[in-house]
């Protein structure tokens with residue numbers, strides 16, 4: 239008998255969260271990976287850029303100019319050269335300087351800690367008013383650094399959500415932020431784990447070109463799997479690993 243599976247998007251989202259929580263290591267809200275300023279500017283640098291190239295651009299920028307005041311004062315063409323490993327350095331350099339200029343003009347210093355005291359809506363609006371800061375970047379800063387109940391959706395999370403059927407095929411990345419958030423508890427720890435687990439899943443198993451469905455624990459309710467292979471058989475389910483296997487590779491940051 240084929241396995242039964244959830245068919246409603248909200249049920250799939252909750253099932254996805256429960257299954258991936260068991261499959262991948264759990265995360266905690268302690269010790270954010272980066273300072274708020276670094277999270278903000280690094281995410282700007284990361285657009286369509288590998289993590290290694292983003293880190294290289296960030297390090298070269300701070301090595302060349304010392305601190306945020308130095309980055310702001312740098313000749314823009316030179317700054318673009320320093321961050322040349324990003325996809326669009328000539329666009330990102332003036333954008334970063336405009337973000338820094340606005341932060342200093344409004345707050346008097348390069349510090350985002352004030353956002354902790356603001357409501358989620360106020361903080362989101364303030365960040366979204368910055369040039370080039372969309373929902374994803376603002377959500378990463380607000381969730382990772384200030385534990386606000388928001389959900390960052392990047393290309394990996396979006397692809398898994400569409401294939402599984404947690405969102406419809408025409409739901410954009412922007413809209414997916416709202417649709418998925420509606421289906422989840424408004425709790426920062428849940429949202430952090432949902433984001434990271436689906437990000438890892440998109441990077442490590444649900445590949446863009448050839449998803450590794452054989453090792454995927456979501457196959458019993460994944461629309462893509464049903465369409466390509468039919469309902470998951472007991473044999474396919476029994477052959478699915480219960481946990482992420484570290485011999486497959488290192489989970490990204």
Ligand code: SF4
Nearest residue numbers: 444449451454460462
């Ligand atoms: S079953 Fe395949 S398509 Fe579906 S989420 Fe898993 S890897 Fe992606």
